[in-house]
Amino acid sequence: MGYCCVCKEGFRGNPYLSHPDLGCKDINECDDGKHRCSRRCHNVEGNYTCSCPPGYRGDGYIDGSGCKFPFMEISLGISVAFLFVFTFVSTLCWGHKQRSLKQLRKKYFEQNGGNYMLQQMYQQQGHTDRAKIFSEDELRTATNNFDENRILGRGGQGTVYEGILPDNTHVAIKKSRIGGDPRQIKDFINEVAVLSQINHRNVVKLFGCCLETEVPLLVYEYVDNGTLLEHIDPLKNEHPLSWEIRLRIAVETAEAISYLHSAAAIPIIHRDIKSANILLDHNHRAKVSDFGASRLVPLDETQVTTVVQGTLGYLDPEYLLTGQLNEKSDVYSFGVVLVELVTGNKAVDFNKPEQRNLAMHFASSLKEDNLWEILDKRVLHQKNEEQLKEVAFLARKCIRVNGEERPTMKEVAMELEGLISMKKHPWGKREDMMSEECEYLLGHVADGYGNASASTSTVYDSIQREVAFEIEDGR
Ligand code: ATP
Ligand code: MG
Numbered sequence: 001m002g003y004c005c006v007c008k009e010g011f012r013g014n015p016y017l018s019h020p021d022l023g024c025k026d027i028n029e030c031d032d033g034k035h036r037c038s039r040r041c042h043n044v045e046g047n048y049t050c051s052c053p054p055g056y057r058g059d060g061y062i063d064g065s066g067c068k069f070p071f072m073e074i075s076l077g078i079s080v081a082f083l084f085v086f087t088f089v090s091t092l093c094w095g096h097k098q099r100s101l102k103q104l105r106k107k108y109f110e111q112n113g114g115n116y117m118l119q120q121m122y123q124q125q126g127h128t129d130r131a132k133i134f135s136e137d138e139l140r141t142a143t144n145n146f147d148e149n150r151i152l153g154r155g156g157q158g159t160v161y162e163g164i165l166p167d168n169t170h171v172a173i174k175k176s177r178i179g180g181d182p183r184q185i186k187d188f189i190n191e192v193a194v195l196s197q198i199n200h201r202n203v204v205k206l207f208g209c210c211l212e213t214e215v216p217l218l219v220y221e222y223v224d225n226g227t228l229l230e231h232i233d234p235l236k237n238e239h240p241l242s243w244e245i246r247l248r249i250a251v252e253t254a255e256a257i258s259y260l261h262s263a264a265a266i267p268i269i270h271r272d273i274k275s276a277n278i279l280l281d282h283n284h285r286a287k288v289s290d291f292g293a294s295r296l297v298p299l300d301e302t303q304v305t306t307v308v309q310g311t312l313g314y315l316d317p318e319y320l321l322t323g324q325l326n327e328k329s330d331v332y333s334f335g336v337v338l339v340e341l342v343t344g345n346k347a348v349d350f351n352k353p354e355q356r357n358l359a360m361h362f363a364s365s366l367k368e369d370n371l372w373e374i375l376d377k378r379v380l381h382q383k384n385e386e387q388l389k390e391v392a393f394l395a396r397k398c399i400r401v402n403g404e405e406r407p408t409m410k411e412v413a414m415e416l417e418g419l420i421s422m423k424k425h426p427w428g429k430r431e432d433m434m435s436e437e438c439e440y441l442l443g444h445v446a447d448g449y450g451n452a453s454a455s456t457s458t459v460y461d462s463i464q465r466e467v468a469f470e471i472e473d474g475r
Contacts, residue, residue: 010046038066105136105212112211113189120193131196132208132219139163139173139210139217146175155276155290158215162222170222171207175215188216195268195291202256204279204289223279223287231284232275232340234378243379245284246341247387251420252286253278254413257334260288261327261409269325273333274314274347275340313347313357318403328403331412335359335398342392344376359399366396387419 005015007024017023027034029048030041037050037060050060052067059065109115117133142163143150152160158175165171176188195206205221228249230236241249253273260268270277270291277290310316316332319325336347339362347358355361365374375388394415400406407415 008046036062038062040067108214109211112213112216114211117189117192117209117211120189131192131206134208134210134217134219136210136212136217138165139219141166142171143173163219169207170224172204172220172222174218174220175213176218192218198260198268200256200259202252202286202288203260204287206291220289221287223281223289225280225282225284227276228278228280228286228337229275229340229346231280232344233346234344240344240376240378241284243381243384243388246379247391247416247420249278249280249284249286250338250341250391251413251416253288253337254334254409254416256286256288257330258409258413261330267327269327270330270333271325272310272314273330273337274311275337276311278337311347313359316403317401326403327409328406331398331406331409332403334409334412335395335406338391338395338398342376342388342395343374344378345374362392363396363399366392390419391416 007013007015010027010029011024012027013023013025015024026043026045028043029035030037030043035041035048035050037048038058039053039056039060040051042049042051050064052058052060055069056067057065057070058067060067114133117131140146142165143161146161150161150163152162152172154160161173161175163171163173192206192209196208199205204223207219207221209219210217231241234240257270257273260270268291270288272290273288277288279287279289281287310319310329310333314333314336316329319329319332336359339345339358340347343358343362345352345355345358348356349358350356362374365371371389371392375385375392380388394407394412398406398412
């Protein structure tokens with residue numbers, strides 16, 4: 001019937017007393033372990049509160065969200081930060097690398113005569129065919145980063161890669177080897193500038209070059225059917241080229257070399273004529289390649305002294321002994337190619353001791369009247385034996401030791417053209433001509449191997465007239 005006292009929740013003691021120590025006193029839940037805090041407990045008057053240590057997330061109550069360490073967020077944060085730092089550092093490195101690459105490319109460009117090249121190009125303004133300067137990136141893309149599988153071959157002057165430019169032009173890219181000699185570089189640039197302007201269907205077109213690389217890269221037209229050497233060599237090709245094709249290749253090559261010697265603005269001596277440098281397209285059309293060693297001869301000079309360069313077996317002996325280079329050195333080398341065409345043998349063959357040097361073996365066979373023994377039996381027929389014989393005699397004239405006695409390339413080309421046209425026109429066939437006139441025209445037959453220059457010039461004059469007549473005739 002009276003009243004009853006109780007302490008408020010969170011207080012403990014004698015509710016009937018008001019003494020601060022004996023009456024209702026706040027319970028420290030945090031100390032007596034009755035709290036429901038997961039990490040931190042804070043006692044307050046009549047109650048307690050929970051909290052989380054710094055860095056933790058949650059309300060701190062066991063039956064609430066508790067205290068959780070934000071692993072995900074932190075790892076995400078760390079990753080983002082790391083990524084940011086990584087991106088920043090790599091951008092810095094990339095920028096640095098690009099700058100050094102740019103500087104290196106600039107250095108190579110200057111070292112490879114790029115400024116001189118630009119000067120030359122400036123002078124050639126208006127020429128549609130002037131050399132193009134390719135960037136390294138362009139050529140890297142074209143060759144799939146100079147992929148090993150794109151290698152077409154390796155020669156004395158570098159490695160050749162097959163490539164496709166963005167406009168789908170099929171190209172052969174040659175990594176040439178030249179040192180940093182300024183004179184050599186000037187010559188190289190001149191050659192690039194002149195050769196890129198040569199537009200002859202039987203000369204491999206030089207599209208341009210790239211000078212940003214340590215060694216300059218040359219970009220040529222791609223020729224798809226290998227080299228003449230591969231087609232002649234019985235070990236490399238089971239199906240020998242027919243005589244008609246061989247003769248046409250000889251004519252085309254002779255025309256191209258003759259053009260380089262005389263028709264181009266500055267005479268160009270190829271210096272490395274050989275069957276490996278005569279490329280063939282899918283129609284067996286010849287394309288003379290590899291002007292890496294070629295020399296431009298100033299018009300007022302007929303001979304230039306150079307370091308002897310060329311390929312064994314094709315090298316003009318006179319040039320080898322004197323170092324004096326002129327057009328006749330190319331005539332000699334071409335003569336050896338003619339010998340290869342008529343005999344089907346390689347210029348140098350270490351497997352055949354008796355004819356290691358084909359030119360020498362050929363000359364001595366002719367001297368001993370053994371021509372028929374060395375002609376290529378795979379193509380020799382009754383119908384063409386006369387032509388083979390005449391080409392053999394012409395080859396003999398080309399490989400004379402004394403350069404002055406060799407015919408010029410123009411004369412060689414005309415004599416070969418004459419052989420083809422004689423075949424085309426029955427009225428021009430040798431057997432149909434008066435034998436006397438025939439002997440007169442083909443002076444070399446009259447005197448064995450043709451050594452009188454007077455008779456030789458008559459031959460060419462006659463043939464020239466004949467060719468001119470054929471053109472009028474609509475050939
Ligand atoms: P050298 O350097 O003594 O002339 P080589 O003629 O054998 O020797 P390269 O001119 O470097 O060497 O050519 C190597 C090979 O690359 C050639 O044998 C040929 O097969 C290929 N090649 C060169 N130029 C072209 C081209 N324009 N198109 C297609 N293939 C080519
Ligand atoms: Mg070559």
